[in-house]
Amino acid sequence: MRRHLPLNALRAFEASARLLSFTRAGLELRVTQTAISHQVKQLEDMLGASLFRRLPRGLVLTDEGLALLPVLTDALDRIGAAIERIEAKETREVVTVGCVATFATGWLLQRVERFKTAHPYIDLRLLTNNNRVDIAGDGLDLALRFGDGSWHGTEAIHLLSAPLSPVCRPDVADRLLKPADLAQEFLLRSYRAEEWPLWFAVAGAPCPKIQGPIFDSSVAMAEAAARGVGVGLVPVAMFENELTSGRLVRPFAPEVPAGSYWLTWLKSKDLTPGMRAFRDWMIETLRANAREVEEVRAATPAQAPKAKAKPRTKAKAKVVKKRRR
Known part of the structure; x- marks a missing residue:
């Protein structure tokens, strides 16, 4: 009582x-x-x-x-x-954000503590998905999605491009000398069947018949690749930690544009102060990251290509030998 x-x-x-x-x-x-x-x-x-x-x-x-x-x-x-x-007009607000799992693990979760520090009176509720989301039906305020930005009835702000490139375990990469060698590997694929054919077209190699497992998440696909199941085609920008640690490697450099990450919300819903705060924080954080990347590139001196050694004539070779004696 x-x-x-x-x-x-x-x-x-x-x-x-x-x-x-x-x-x-x-x-x-x-x-x-x-x-x-x-x-x-x-x-x-x-x-x-x-x-x-x-x-x-x-x-x-x-x-x-x-x-x-x-x-x-x-x-x-x-x-x-x-x-x-x-x-102070700083009443606590709950903001519910739906997020494709790849972006959540590859970008957002590494930085969400910064949002909490900057906005202590906003409770962020994060719900992950496999990019199939119903903003109204799922009770979301905002949704972070992968695609082309065209979703009916929504506003969409472009956040980050995410080109695809193959990744695999280091020992698998050792036997891949050219893109055509991928025909001998299990090629892990998403439910978007056109991705591997597009990549092979960019790489200038014929696309083999693809029969590998189908994944609804790039996170799961990358984990399978890291375990040696096959070669995955993933948005490499979301797997910097795995690539830096060497758990995954990129056997080939070509990338294929397949879509971008977007912040979306219903046109019929007015943005609350908390929603605006999250939107503005996302935009500013991504701009700051882009500036950091450019500063690093500008501070790194470009290396001139190494000149190929000219073959020495037999006469010159004899002179060199005599001098060494």
Whole structure:
């Protein structure tokens, strides 16, 4: 059963317990020492327990007082923080975002803590999917999707291009000398059947008959490739960690554009402050990343191509031998 305890009495006890003085508690709360003492006594009567031992030179908390103080301090701090947020128009808001799993694991989850730090009063609810999403039916505020940006009834902001390129385990890559060698491997594929043929066309090699497993997630496909099941065709920008660690390698450089990642929402829904904050954070973070990449490229000196050594004539070779002697 919930107890209805007077807030003034609770505040009087908290201040007295923290300062161990009714007089100093009165000065802090701007009431008399007598009023503080009366409110604490009222609280003790309601609880049926003494919270202080009154001594000639001050106060000492009883076991009951020691048990109550930290709980009450935390509650009052939370109440104060909530009031401050309301006064500052920073009420907490839940923003539900649907996200294709590849983008979630390859980009968003590495940076979501930054959003939380920048926007502590927004609770981000992240629901992953395999890119088949119904914004209204799934109760989403925003959706991060892969495609061409054309979804009926939605606004769409372009975030990041994601060209596809083959990836595989290092020992598999060792036996791949040219794109045509892929015909001897299991080629892992998505439900978009045109991707491998497009890549082989860019690579300038005939596309073999593809009979490998079909995946609805590039994350699962990349994991299968890392385990040696076959060669996957994935958006390589989403697998920087695996490529940097060497768990996956790119046997060939050609890439094929297959789509981009987009931030979308229903045209019929007005953006809330939390939705706008997430949208603006996404855009600024991606711009900052692009600037960092350009700065790294600009700071890295271009290496001139190595000149091929000219064959030496027999006469010159003899001279060299004589000099070495």
